[in-house]
Amino acid sequence: MKYLVLIGDGMGDYPVESLGNRTPLQAAHAPAMRGIAAAGKLYQLHTVPPGLPPGSDVCNMGLLGYNAAENYTGRAPIEAAGAGIPLQPGDVAFRCNLVTVREGRMVDYSAGHISSEEGDALIRAVAAELEDDGLTFYPGISYRHLLVWHKGPESIDSQPPHDIADQSVTPHLPVGDRAAEIHALMERSKAILANHPVNQARxxxxxxxxxxxxxxxxGRSLQLPSFQTLYGLSGGVITAVDLVxxxxxxxxxxxxxxxxxxxxxxxxxxxxVEAAKQILAQHPYVYVHVEAPDECGHMGDAALKTQAISDFDAQVVAPLWQHMEALGEPYRLILAMDHRTPVSLRGHTDEPVPFVVLDGPVGVAARQKQAPFDEAAMLGAPEARSYELMKNILQAVQAE
Ligand SMILES: [Zn+2]
Known part of the structure; x- marks a missing residue:
């Protein structure tokens, strides 16, 4: 049995007026996804465990078959693992964005999607001034960097800057034990960046x-039991983002x-698609993650999000489904999204999302049928929670 998991990040949404009161999933040209919905079993999936934020980290954990409620320590430690940065006991990793704040408002969480070269120079300048024994900055991609703080504050409630677009930053500063130390670092970075040549050029x-x-x-470093240990499966994850x-x-x-x-x-x-096929040639499991619909949601661009979903259908879902059918072996295909990123909100929500599991091969005739795969169609479908459902899906066949 082969397992193929296809994730369109943030595909879920609300009806949008400019799309004729359809959601981007409904407006997209998505014959492959609708074919899978017709041939498979649809669910209404809850991807955010109670009390956790609707982040891609928490939501992808569940879809990978991990219990976020038990394992999640924060977003930054996962990104550190993705970037190969080791965390020692006592280390607290922070995500460190380069942002644009003007007149006290969060104008841009990405500093204008600053280039990696510019971001690197700026973070190194910040590091030269702020680093001491306990603090280490790690330049990343574009505006996304990391700070590892030995014995740093961890009982903190902090806000993703992409969730406070255009809002006053003061009410959204980190709060909790030792929050003042975090405020001080952010404050001191202003003077370092103010007259930096990179900013002058920009x-x-x-x-x-x-x-x-x-x-x-x-968050502190986290350890996960291996997928092989949990589910008896080897495989791979195909993604562009450090988090996944x-x-x-x-x-x-x-x-x-x-x-x-x-x-x-x-x-x-x-x-x-090619990388996923290569994994499947050697292993029973692959998880393919596509980020574009989520980014379009954060941009608030309904037309571009619809296009991103159509592209995902035509260029990822269709060829990989065709590939599984052509192999002729038993397979289980999961089509899902991690959360909604409504274009009207430009942020994530924790509402349920559509999910399909299909057991194949289904043959040519079955692949001609179409059924809706969207936020409205799922309302009549059984409800499930992502970790529990994935655990069943991944273990059911193992037990047979
Ligand atoms: Zn996401």
Missing amino acids: AAAGQEQATQIWLWGQ RGLGRLAGLETPVVEGATGFVDTNYAGK
Whole structure:
């Protein structure tokens, strides 16, 4: 038995007026997803355990078959694993964004999607001033960096900057034990960045400047039992983002780097499909994650999100379903999303999302049928929680 899990990050949404009061999933050209819905079993899936934030980290954990309620320590430690940064006992990892705050408002959580080269120079300048015995900054991609703080504050409630777009930052500063130390670092970064040549050049070019760092998503290192131990399956995770790669690494799964995988609508879909086929040639399990619909949701762009879903259908779902059918072996295909990223909110919600599991091969005739795969169609379907459902799906066949 082969297992293929296909995830369109943040595909779920609400009806959008500019789409004729349809959701992006309903408006998209998605014959492959609707074919899988017709041939498979539809669920109404709850992906966010009570009390946890509706982040891609928590939601992908459940879809991978891990209990986030038991294992989750924060977003940054997962990204650290994805970037290969080791955490020692007592270390607390923070996500460190370069952001644009103007007149006290969060103008841009990404400092204008600053380039990696510019971001690297700015984070190194911040590190040169702020690093001491306990603090280490790790430059990452674009605006996304990490801070590892030995014996740093961890009983903290912090806010993702992408969830407070255009809002006043003061009410959203980290709160909790030793929060003042975090505020101080963020405050001190302002003067370091203010007159940095990279920012001067960006201002001259009419681009957003990185005005400060924003620390969030903190947590201690986490260990996950290996996927092999839990489910008796080897395999891999195909993704462009460190967060999901980190989960794959922590699960002991292969995480090949796909050239040209950007996490956006210009990603190398064909390369991701090829990488998934290579994993399946050697292993029984592969998890394919596509980030673009989520990014379009955060941009608030309904048309682009609809296009991203159509592209996911045509360039990932269709060829991989065809591949599984052509192999002629028994397989189980899961089609899902981790959460909704409504374009009207430009952030995540914790409402349920559609989910399908299909046992194949189903043959040519069955593949011609179509059924809706969207937020309305799932309302009549059985409800389930992602970790519990995936655990059953992954173990059911093992037990037979
Ligand atoms: Zn997500």
